[in-house]
Amino acid sequence: MVDPSSEADVSVDAGSSPATRGAGAGRTLRRLAVLVSVVVSLFLLPWWTLFSSHTDWPLPVVLVGTVLFAAAVPALPVLMVMGHGRRRSDRAARIADTTLGVVWVLFAWSALGNLLRLVLIALGVGDPDRSRIVAIAVAVIATGLLAWGHREAMRLPRVKRLDVIVPRLGRGLDGTRVVVLADTHYGPIDRAGWSARVAEAVNELDADVVCHAGDIADGTPDQRREQAVPLGTMRSRLAKVYVTGNHEYSSEAQGWLDLMAELGWEPLHNRHVVVERGGDSLVLAGVDDMVAASSGLTGHRADLLGALAGANPDLPVLLVAHQPKYVGQAASAGIDLQISGHTHGGQIWPFNYLVRLDQPVVHGLSRHGSRTQLYTSRGTGFWGPPFRIFAPSEITLLTLRSA
Known part of the structure; x- marks a missing residue:
């Protein structure tokens, strides 16, 4: 599934050279060709399976x-652009997102x-x-999975509990309870009650x-307040504590940082805070999402050195970074535990296999290097299609244990 969070820019700068304009138009045409190919493929295989391929259904069916x-083939990209x-x-986003989820399940x-x-041929x-x-x-399996998947997406997430040993954690902080939320994606479906x-x-x-x-929301703070x-x-x-995800950078990232501060959270905008208990201290650091540098917003980029500036290097560090693949930088810096989201656990099987091509981990606790551990949440909400199939949402309770 592709996140069309912004409209394709098909305009060409009138002041540019003919060669530049030609190259820009060529790139746009290639992108459109890829998009059309993907959309047609998603619909063509289910249509062939359900209504062609020698099924010999009555003509009206x-x-x-x-x-x-x-009708759905051209409607999906148009509604996606209108909605996102x-x-x-x-309204357009709800229709497009639901259609995308349905056709993905039918395709798979x-x-x-x-x-x-092949089995029936052999028989x-x-x-x-x-x-x-x-x-x-x-048809029966897809219908059942979509009904179940919608219920899973809209339900209160289950609590996932996990003990994490952090060797450098002081004994005064043993048993520290860290609740992780990620990817709430407040969006076109009003989930204020949820x-x-x-x-x-x-x-x-x-x-x-x-x-x-x-990834707190899809939309501006005013829209999703x-x-x-x-x-x-x-x-x-x-x-x-809160850090920005990639979706904030298409919907007023600074506004979300400001709103979270207003709601009593500490926005870790490339900064850290130190918490203490029982005479021991823990550094809570956070970085902007990895797409922040290309957002055009002044001062927004993933800056781990800035986030740790002034922190005592002898203290254990819990880093919040939206994307799991930031763990490479975290491991190089000797971070003890990174907490991430972004993957949704794949959200709709078998999309988790495609997520794995981009991220080192899809969900769960993993080790990277000699010191760094990474916990990747499946996410608390959902993006786009209101379905979760074999990728349940979660509220995570990590209990930190000293060695």
């Missing part, structure tokens, strides 16, 4: 199915359905029975530290 698929581009139409299970076709089952069995199986229930669940965990690892306000009711003994 084939016509209705074909018309629906043919400059216009930010929530149509591909698997053709493995069933001697001929057409149209063979193709009808495959079509019905794909947000309030998440806040209640966090407060029941009696946290010492609460971290939000970014009502959904975000419950974050201000969350309680912690020592600190509540």
Whole structure:
């Protein structure tokens, strides 16, 4: 699934040279060609599996199915641009996101359905029975998974509990409870009530530290304020810290930092705070997302040296960085524990395999180098398609243990 968070810029600078304009137009055409190819492929295989491929359905069934698929092919990119581009139409975004989720599931299970076709061929089952069995199986499985996946996306996330040994942690901080939120993605579907229930669940965990690892919303602070306000009711003994994710950089990142400060959080905008308990100290550091440098916002970039400036190097460091792949820099700097989100655990299987091509870890606790550990959350909410299939959302409770 592709995140079309901004409209494609197809304009060409009138003051540029003919060669530059030609190169720009060529790049735009190539991007459009790739987009069209991807969208057509996503719809073509499910259409072929469900309505063609020798199923021999009655003509009205084939016509209705074909018309629906043919209409959805151009509608999806148009609605995506309307919903996630400059216009930010929530209605268009809801339709487009749901359509994207449905066609992705149909595509994946149509591909698997053709493995069933091979089995039926081996068993001697001929057409149209063979193709009808495959079509019905794909339709039933996809429908069931989408219904279950929607419920999983909209439900209160389960609490995932995990002890993490941090060898340099002082004994006074042994048992420190760190609650992790990530990827709440407040967006076109109004989830203010869900947000309030998440806040209640966090407060029941009696946290010492609460971290939000970014991608707080899709939209500006003004658009999503009502959904975000419950974050201000969350309680912690020592600190509540927040870093930007990549989605903030298409929807007023500085505004989100300001709003989170207003709601009582510590925005770790390439900075750190030190928390103490039982005579021992822990550095909580945070960096901007890795896309911040290309956002054009002054002072926004992932700056680990700046985040750690003035920190005692003998103290253990918990770093909040939105993307797991930042762990390379973290390991080089000797960070003890990095907390990240971004991956959603894949959100809709089998997208997790594609996520793995971009990120070192999809979810869970992992070790990188001799000292650094990384915890990657599956995320608390969801982006775009309102489905979670084999990738449950989570509120994470990490209990830090000294060696």
